[in-house]
Amino acid sequence: MSSTADKNTADVIVVGAGHNGLVSAAYLAQAGLDVLVVEASPTVGGMTSTNPFEPEAPGYTINEASMQASLFRTTTIDKDLGLSKKFGLKQTVIDPAHVQLNYDGTSMAMWRDPRRTADELRYFSPSDADALLDLYRVIDAAVEIGLPLMQTSPVKPDIKKVLQATKGVVKNRKELVAVGRWMASSQAEAIEDSFTSDAIKAPLLIALPFMPFDADLSGWSLIYLGVLSKYGVSMFHGGTGALPAALIKSLQSNGGRVRTSAPVEELLMTNGRVTGVRLVGGEQLYARRGVLTACSPKTTLTRLLPEGTLPRVLQNKADKIPTRRRGIADYKLNIALSGKITMEKHEKWRGDGIDLRLGCNSFNTYQESLDAAKACVRGEVPEHIPGLGHATTAFDKGFAPDGCDIFWFWTGLTPTDPREGWEVARKQITERVIRDASHYYQGIESLEVARRPLALPDIEDRFWAIDGSVYHVDPVISRFGPLKPADKFAGYNTPIPGLYLTGAGTHPVAGISGMPGQNAARVMLKEFRKEDGAGLPDRIRSGLMREKTLEARYEKAVSAVR
Structure with a gap:
């Protein structure tokens, strides 16, 4: 039977049970390390949480934040960790993943096959259909070059990943000039250079409000199209x-462990090294090898590290990590409904039997999106709030009582600092979203049982995210690669021995991918092996590590995360 000391000690403590923290933890445990995950909330998952819609709507279940897994299928995580084969994970590619719904009842689906999307687009603009296929060629080249570099440390990249990226450069050398031109442009410029029809311009803006639309180098966001076509966008059953x-x-x-309702108050330090965590209430947990935090890097470096730990210059870098620089913020809404919402007008026009409730749909114009972003920067709630709508129960029918629905909505176009305060702004945002959505999803207003809106302060409270940033670090171009989250903190390890970072605020991106967790685990395993040298540590000989020698387990784990 384990002693209290054993329960309070692990090789690695992971702070945060979001999917990135759990990915790291699973890889580390697979390598033979004793891993303890501590989560502040009563339930696990972070922004991938699925929980009962209580107390507002008993009997209903909601995805609290995320919906589609846009990048998970680009990784080897599922195979490496046996998630589908051994542990019950099941996912289905949604095709079309997105549909632009127009006010007049027409629509344009974004299919996995670019040619099929182009065929639909020809109804609105034949020239835009040809331009879309041209753009896909450029973006597909960028995916082949960029994806390998997303799956490794941005500071000390794995040579195999560098070679893969180099191979992509050689293979797509004819597209390099076009790739460079596209990447250097703003998102609005890239869209307007290629297209004239709102049917394609609107969804390319609405679904990707990461940086200001007119910011140079924001055109990179359209790389999502390449991921959509090559890998498909899935949802988890x-x-x-x-x-x-x-x-x-x-x-x-x-042998790994998870503790919920265990918020960390401070990181413990011994002789300049992070050696554990102190929970709210005073309980102390100790880590033999290190602590990995999967929360916001700014939270770790400015709130959890004891004051004075970082040298002045490094502390300044940590303090200046941007979390509300863009002027736009995210908002999430779930609505429980007493019946089924319908989309008869749009489905009748299409006549192809597609359940339009299944994908994530946009239904505002290109200009409304531009106007909304400008209004947010001014501190105003936009008159129209473009975003993505979805009927969760079209995919997961058991999420509501028989014959009932759940409507899910997300937008990245709400103000960071509303002039009239959040109590007024939250109500205005929610009412305007429902008003506009009701034209496309009939029954939202009349069937409503309960609603749960999450604006910036609510996201901050629910998910422990500074400034309600779902990205943890503003996705501005100066905060990518070796500068994410900040200079000297970008390689998953930190200047503080024993402290490691992962999560949405580390390389490469937010969203449901697991890549930050996979990359962080690989870095930690390499460092631990280097620390151990050629010999085996005492704890191996004493039997605390299981099944195989640390050397063999490290080799296997490092190979798995490559």
Whole structure:
């Protein structure tokens, strides 16, 4: 039977049970390390949480934040950790993943096959259809070059990933000038250079409000089209929470542990090294090898590290990590409905039998999106709030009582600092979203049972995210690669021995991918092996590590995360 000391000690403590923290934890446990995950909330998953819609609507279940897994299928995480094969994870590619709904009842679907999308676009603009296929060639080249570099450390990249990227450069050398021109442009410029029809311009803006639309180098956001076509966009059966659930099973199969309702108050330091955490209430947990935080890097470096730990210049870099520089912020809405919402007008026009409730749909114009962004910067709630709508129960029918629906909506176009304050702004945003959505999803207003809006302060409170940033670090171009989250903190390790970072605020991107967690685990395993040198540590000989020598387990784990 384990002693209290054993329960309070692990090789690695992971702070945060979001999917990135759990990915890291599962890889580390697979390598033979004793891993303990601590989560501040009562339930796991972070922004991939799926939980009962209580107390507002008993009997309903919601995906609290995320919906589609846009990048997870680009990784080897599922295979490496046996999530589908051993631990019950099931996912289905949604095709079309997005549909632009027009006010007049017409629509344009974004299919996985670019040619099929172009065929639909020809109804609105034949020239735009040809331009779309041209753009896809450029973006596909960028994916082949860029994706390998997303799957490794931005500071000390794995040579195999560099070679893969180099191979992509050689293969796509004829497209390099076009790739450079596209990447250097603003998002609005890139869209307007290629297209004239609102049917394609609107969804390319609405679904990707990462940086200001007119910011140089923001055109990179359209790389999502390449991921959509090459890998497809999937959804997890049982909600987004099915991913953390499978990850925990993988972790536990190798002896890992998870504690919920365990918020960390401070990182513990011994002789300049992070050696554990102190929970709210005073309980102390100790880490033999290191602490990995999967929360916002700014939270770790400015709130959890004891004051004075970082040298002045490094502390200044940490303090200046941007979390509300863009002027726009995210907003999330779930609505429980007492019946089924319908989309008869748009489905009748299409006549192809597609359930338009299944994908994430946009239904505002290109100009409304531009206007909304400008209004947000002024501190105003936009008259129209472009975003993505979805009927969760079209995919997960058990999320509501028989014959009932759940409507899900997300937007990145709400103000960071509303002039009239959040109590007024939250109400205005919610009312305007429902008003506009009701034209496309009939029944939203008349069937409403309960609603749960999450504006910036609510996202901050629910997900422990500074400034309600779902990205943890503003996705501005100066905060990517070796500068994310900040200079000297970008390689998953930090200048503080024993402290490591992962999560949405580390390389490469936010969203449901697991890449930050996979990359961080690889870095940690390499460092631990280097620390151990050629010999085996004492704890191996004493039997605290299981099944195989640390050397063999490290080799296997490092190979898996490559």
